[in-house]
Amino acid sequence: MKKDTTSPAAFPQAEIGREMKGSDCVVECLIREGVDVIFAYPGGASQELHQSLARTDKIRTILPRHEQGGSFAAEGYARATGKVGVCMATSGPGATNLVSAIADAFMDSIPLVAITGQVFSKYIGKMAFQETDFYGMTLPIVKHSYLVMDAKDLPRIFKEAFYLARSGRPGPVVIDIPKDIQQAKFQPVYPATVEFRSTYATATFTAPDEQLKQVLALIAEAKRPVLYAGGGIVSAEAHTDLKAFAEKTNVPVATTLMGIGGFPETHPLSMQWFGMHGSAYGNWAVDQCDLLLCFGARFDDRITGDTNKFATHAKIVHIDIDASEHNKNKRVLLPIVSDIKPALVRLNELALAHKFTPPDTAAWHAQIATWKKETPFRYDESKHIVPQEAVAALYELTQGDAIIVTGVGQHQMWAAQFYRFDEPRRYISSLGLGAMGFGYPAAMGAKVACPDKQVIDIDGDGSFMMNIQELATAHIEKIAAKAMILNNQHLGMVVQWEDRFYGSVRGNTILGDETNVGSPDNLGGLYPDFVKVAEGFGVKGRRVHKKSELRAAIQEMLDHDGPFVLDVIVPYTEHVLPMIPAGKTVKDMILK
Amino acid sequence: MRHTISVLVENKFGVLARVSGMFSGRGFNIESLNVAPTHDAALSRITAVLKGDDASLELCIRQLRKLINVVEVVDFKEGQAVARELVLVKVRADVKSRPEVLQIADIFRAKIVNLSPDSLIIEATGDDEKITALLGLLDPFGVLELARTGRLALKR
Numbered sequence: 037m038k039k040d041t042t043s044p045a046a047f048p049q050a051e052i053g054r055e056m057k058g059s060d061c062v063v064e065c066l067i068r069e070g071v072d073v074i075f076a077y078p079g080g081a082s083q084e085l086h087q088s089l090a091r092t093d094k095i096r097t098i099l100p101r102h103e104q105g106g107s108f109a110a111e112g113y114a115r116a117t118g119k120v121g122v123c124m125a126t127s128g129p130g131a132t133n134l135v136s137a138i139a140d141a142f143m144d145s146i147p148l149v150a151i152t153g154q155v156f157s158k159y160i161g162k163m164a165f166q167e168t169d170f171y172g173m174t175l176p177i178v179k180h181s182y183l184v185m186d187a188k189d190l191p192r193i194f195k196e197a198f199y200l201a202r203s204g205r206p207g208p209v210v211i212d213i214p215k216d217i218q219q220a221k222f223q224p225v226y227p228a229t230v231e232f233r234s235t236y237a238t239a240t241f242t243a244p245d246e247q248l249k250q251v252l253a254l255i256a257e258a259k260r261p262v263l264y265a266g267g268g269i270v271s272a273e274a275h276t277d278l279k280a281f282a283e284k285t286n287v288p289v290a291t292t293l294m295g296i297g298g299f300p301e302t303h304p305l306s307m308q309w310f311g312m313h314g315s316a317y318g319n320w321a322v323d324q325c326d327l328l329l330c331f332g333a334r335f336d337d338r339i340t341g342d343t344n345k346f347a348t349h350a351k352i353v354h355i356d357i358d359a360s361e362h363n364k365n366k367r368v369l370l371p372i373v374s375d376i377k378p379a380l381v382r383l384n385e386l387a388l389a390h391k392f393t394p395p396d397t398a399a400w401h402a403q404i405a406t407w408k409k410e411t412p413f414r415y416d417e418s419k420h421i422v423p424q425e426a427v428a429a430l431y432e433l434t435q436g437d438a439i440i441v442t443g444v445g446q447h448q449m450w451a452a453q454f455y456r457f458d459e460p461r462r463y464i465s466s467l468g469l470g471a472m473g474f475g476y477p478a479a480m481g482a483k484v485a486c487p488d489k490q491v492i493d494i495d496g497d498g499s500f501m502m503n504i505q506e507l508a509t510a511h512i513e514k515i516a517a518k519a520m521i522l523n524n525q526h527l528g529m530v531v532q533w534e535d536r537f538y539g540s541v542r543g544n545t546i547l548g549d550e551t552n553v554g555s556p557d558n559l560g561g562l563y564p565d566f567v568k569v570a571e572g573f574g575v576k577g578r579r580v581h582k583k584s585e586l587r588a589a590i591q592e593m594l595d596h597d598g599p600f601v602l603d604v605i606v607p608y609t610e611h612v613l614p615m616i617p618a619g620k621t622v623k624d625m626i627l628k
Numbered sequence: 629m630r631h632t633i634s635v636l637v638e639n640k641f642g643v644l645a646r647v648s649g650m651f652s653g654r655g656f657n658i659e660s661l662n663v664a665p666t667h668d669a670a671l672s673r674i675t676a677v678l679k680g681d682d683a684s685l686e687l688c689i690r691q692l693r694k695l696i697n698v699v700e701v702v703d704f705k706e707g708q709a710v711a712r713e714l715v716l717v718k719v720r721a722d723v724k725s726r727p728e729v730l731q732i733a734d735i736f737r738a739k740i741v742n743l744s745p746d747s748l749i750i751e752a753t754g755d756d757e758k759i760t761a762l763l764g765l766l767d768p769f770g771v772l773e774l775a776r777t778g779r780l781a782l783k784r
Contacts, residue, residue, distance in 0.1 A: 171642060175649050180696045183642070200696060233638050233671070233699045360690035363683075 051226045058187040059084035059218040060091075062151070065194035067094050068226065071122050073113065073484055074098070075106035079126025081153030081166060084218035098484065098513050101505035103130050105477035107137030107150065108466075108503065112481025114146050115464045116439060116491075118273065120201045121481065124151040128166030131212075132173070136471050139177040141208035143468025144294060145271060147201040148208040157185065157214045170212050179207030187220035192227050199230045200237065205358045206271055241357050243374035248383050250370060251329070251353050252285075252392055258327035260349075260400045261287045264310075264339075267294030268332015268356060268376045270460040275299065277380035278331065284387050286394035288404055290318035292333050293467045297457040302436075307404065308413075308456075311339040313449040316614045316625060317407035322347055323622040324403075330354045332376040335365035336468070337618070345621040355379050411627065413453040415610070420556040421583050423447060423522040423606045426590075427454035427494060430520060433590050438490035439464060439482050441517075443475035443499025446528035449612040451494040473502025479517040480510055490518070490594060497523040497566070498547055507573035510599035518593050518600045521566060524608035525554045532611045536626070556581050556605050570601040581605035630659070631685055632711060632781050635674040635692060636700040639665055643697045647674055650691050656680045660713075660778025671699060677779050702783065709781040714753045717763065720770035722746050729769055736762045747772055 053064065062085055066074065073096045078086040089097045100106030107123040114121030121141075125134050131152040141148040155164040171183040180200050182193045190213075197209040232238055255261055269278050269291075275298050282289050282305050289299040290307040293314075301308050310318030322328060328350040333339070335354075340346040343366050352368040354361070355376055362371035372379065386392075415424040427450050430438075440455050441464040442448040448465055457463050464482055466474040479493035493500075500521050510517055527545040534540055547563070548554050554562030559581060570577035576596055580589035580603070593602040615626045637643045644663055651658055659677040666673050678685065685703070692701045704711075721729045722745070729748065733740060738752035752762055756779070763771070 172645065175642075175646055176653050181642075232696060234696055236693055236698075237696050358694070360687060360694060362690075364687055 050228045053224040053226060055221060055223045057084070057088070057218065058190060058213070058220045058222070059088040061187070061190045061222075061224045062194070062213065062218070063088040063092050063095065064224070065191055065226075066122065067092065069120070069194065069198045071095055071120070074122045074124055075100050075109045075481070076124035077103045077106055077126070077130060079130045079153065079166070081127035081155055081215050082124060082130065083126075083153070084215060085124065085151070085153065085213070096484075098509065100477065101508045102503065103133035104136055104473065105503045105506040105509065107134045107148075108140075108471075108474050108477035109481035109484070109506070110148060111137055111141055111146050111474075112441060112464055112478030113485045114141075114148055114481075115478070116461050116482035116485045118147070118271065118461065119485075120147040120149055120198055122149045122151070126153045126166065127155055127170070128168050130166075131168055131170040135174065135177070136469070138174055138208045138210065140466050140469040140471050140474070142177045142179070144466070145206050145267060146208070147206040149197050149201050150208060150210050152210065152212045153218070154183070154212045154214040156216045158216070160214065170210065174210050177208070178210050181210035181212070183212045184214065184217050187217045187222045188224070190217070191224045195227055196230050196232075204239075241374050242378045243355065243372045243382065245382065245386065247370070247372045248379065248386055251372075251383065252386060252390070254327055254351060254353060254370070255285050255287065255329075256392070256395055258395055259397060260325045261285070261327040261329065261395075261397065262321050262325040262350075263287045263289040264292070264322060264328055264330045264333055265289055265295045265298050266292045266331065266333025267298075269295055269298030272332065272357075272375055272377040274332070274377040274380050275460045277377065277384060279303070280384050281380050281387070284384060284392065284394070286397060287329065288321060288401070290314070290322060292336070292339055293452055293463070293465065295333065296452060296463040297460040300458040301456040302458055307408070309452060311336075312341070312616050312618070313453070313612050313614065315413060316411040316627065317404055319614070319616065319622050319625060320407055321404055325350045328352045330368070331380070332356060334361045337365070340366060341616050342619055342621050418607065419583070420607050421581065421586050421604060422610055423524070423604070424450050424454050424610070426520065426522060426586060426604045426606065427451055429587055430492065430494070430590055431455045433587065433594060434490055434492070438462070438492050439486060441465065441475050441479035441482055441491065441493045443493070443495040443502075444470045444472045445496045445499055446532065446610070446612050447494055447496045447499070447522045450522070472499040475499055476517065476519050477503050477506045479519070480506060480515045483515050483517040493517060493519045495519055495521050496528060497521055497525060498527045500566075501547075504569065507570060507575045507599065507601070511574040514598070516596075516598050518596070518602070520590070520593065520602045520604060522606050523562070523566070523603050524606050524610075525562065526608040528608060528610075529612070531608060535611065536615075537617070554605075556607055559605070562605065566601055566603040575599045575601055577601035577603060579603040579605065629679070629682055631678050631680070632704040632709065632779055633676045633678060633689065634702045634704060634709075634781055635676070635698060636666070637672050637674055638697040638699065639670055639672045640697055643672070644674065646695050646697065647692060650688060650695070651676070651678060654684065654688055656685070656688065660776075662778045662780055675778065675780050704781055704783070709783050711755055711779050711781040712753055713756065713759050713777055713779050714751070715759055715763070715774065715776040716741070716749055716751055717766060717771055718747055718749045718773040719766050720746060720772055721748050725769055729766070732762070732765050738762065
């Protein structure tokens with residue numbers, strides 16, 4: 037652990053601003069942090085802040101139609117760019133509506149700053165109108181948080197908050213600002229740099245050479261090595277270094293869902309992603325490997341299944357910036373505390389300097405090639421459009437060049453299975469928390485961040501409904517985020533578990549009229565009519581149920597210059613396969 | 629196993645909640661907890677005694693180190709630290725039983741800090757063993773009220 041010594045020359049002196057209101061100071065702080073867009077829903081306790089935002093043209097303020105939509109949009113923005121996403125809500129119910137996104141950002145290590153209005157200081161703790169202890173409520177799901185009790189602290193707090201959100205292992209930071217603080221007049225002093233008593237907060241973590249040489253030595257003697265690459269690769273912007281390292285050492289790569297695009301999926305060394313619904317070959321390779329190099333991932337239960345039976349033949353190396361992840365879920369041979377970026381840069385340098393020759397792993401590569409050939413991601417053709425086919429068609433028609441955002445459920449897995457991602461930040465999904473309703477608002481956020489890219493929310497009819505009101509935001513704000521709904525009229529993933537483990541008993545998993553369930557064979561039963569709903573919001577839509585019209589419909593969506601809802605009617609009978617049931621092992625993998 | 633954790637934190641509101649939340653959120657029961665400022669008024673020391681298995685406590689400590697307001701975390705192994713506790717105990721003692729209570733207090737080098745006709749308050753410091761022994765001996769007289777700091781510890 038080294039202290040991050042920012043040279044004083046790099047920063048100007050602390051700067052004294054003109055006298056202003058607390059709320060104007062907040063906006064000034066946001067501008068200084070380079071914020072160009074904020075997703076904010078006003079209310080009594082945050083109105084001052086909105087008044088100040090109304091007076092600047094440097095920040096685009098987007099009004100979502102629900103605070104949860106706004107906060108997911110801020111996350112979509114952050115995930116698409118790596119920059120800090122910013123959302124804001126009023127006290128009480130406005131604030132509580134941000135909780136899901138904050139928890140989501142915490143689980144997936146996404147840089148997010150959530151600003152909330154709070155009741156007047158003098159009313160705090162008195163059950164005032166729209167009062168909640170938001171600071172207390174969010175303690176377990178934030179990287180850090182602040183309740184501002186003195187307006188003079190605002191510049192320091194904002195500087196710290198943005199620093200913390202984006203540095204180290206990124207995460208969400210909450211800033212709760214009572215209304216009197218927003219109204220207070222004072223002369224702000226903008227600090228030149230951040231200072232913490234904790235050395236951890238500003239530490240940089242780089243692995244010592246001895247440890248990295250050990251990694252290379254382990255690879256040199258491995259017969260069946262595998263690289264297991266996670267979201268750390270993406271957030272550390274280390275994808276090119278990973279590619280160079282994998283090629284140099286000739287080690288096949290399987291990513292996690294968070295790590296998708298951290299290694300190009302069309303690369304010969306790619307085994308796509310592994311875990312519960314990941315590639316069979318990726319899972320087999322991890323199961324059989326004799327050396328597992330885990331870079332920037334955390335041995336999540338959806339990756340490992342039963343940890344005692346996970347990668348039992350392997351020596352495991354775990355490089356992660358967060359020491360608390362080491363030996364948390366799985367005991368490893370060599371835990372290395374390091375930012376993955378400098379670790380990979382140095383590994384590549386060492387490999388070059390020591391003329392590293394990859395071990396002879398021809399047999400291993402041949403085995404993987406056989407697995408890949410025999411057991412790819414696949415689906416059976418049907419007379420109807422099957423959901424997998426819709427994703428595959430989208431991949432073809434976009435030539436792989438789109439940002440794909442998802443809700444949570446079967447469609448989320450199919451999107452990851454049948455779209456191929458060659459670049460990071462192209463598969464945007466709520467993975468750790470698994471928050472339904474994430475898709476469309478996050479797609480809006482990504483589209484705002486990347487207006488020149490196609491941004492498509494591949495969603496389920498259940499998930500899409502959870503934040504459907506954001507179609508209004510897309511229309512009014514002219515955000516051309518597209519939604520492709522794989523509409524099976526059911527909560528598909530839960531139905532799949534019902535079919536596999538609960539004797540197909542439907543426990544509230546049908547979304548329409550249970551006596552007249554819609555399907556490709558019963559168009560009359562489809563509920564709701566998403567095209568009409570979209571139309572009501574002023575958004576163009578199209579329903580497609582005929583296989584022969586699928587491609588034309590997708591093309592129409594892609595060509596449309598504005599938000600679009602493509603309602604793809606699919607049967608509910610498809611299951612996401614492969615599947616390793618929760619807590620089980622690779623040997624229990626369901627392939628059919 | 630019983631652990632004594634010493635956490636040096638910034639003296640700010642909410643910090644105790646963050647630290648104790650880290651234990652409670654992982655199912656650790658806090659046996660005792662003490663917080664007070666150090667010689668540096670900007671810092672406080674939290675001393676907590678917890679029961680739990682070593683591995684999960686180690687993870688918990690690593691999580692504590694990540695808290696922005698936490699400056700240092702130490703898990704004292706047996707014998708590494710000097711540990712003491714202070715107790716105030718109000719014991720029933722009338723004219724008849726008072727001499728005996730005073731004698732016990734004297735043997736334990738405890739002080740009498742308040743005296744009333746039918747009770748007295750004893751202040752005692754010591755390690756766990758001593759405090760437990762003292763309280764055991766006072767019990768038959770009738771302990772009316774008890775307040776204790778919980779274990780305090782400093783590295784040798």
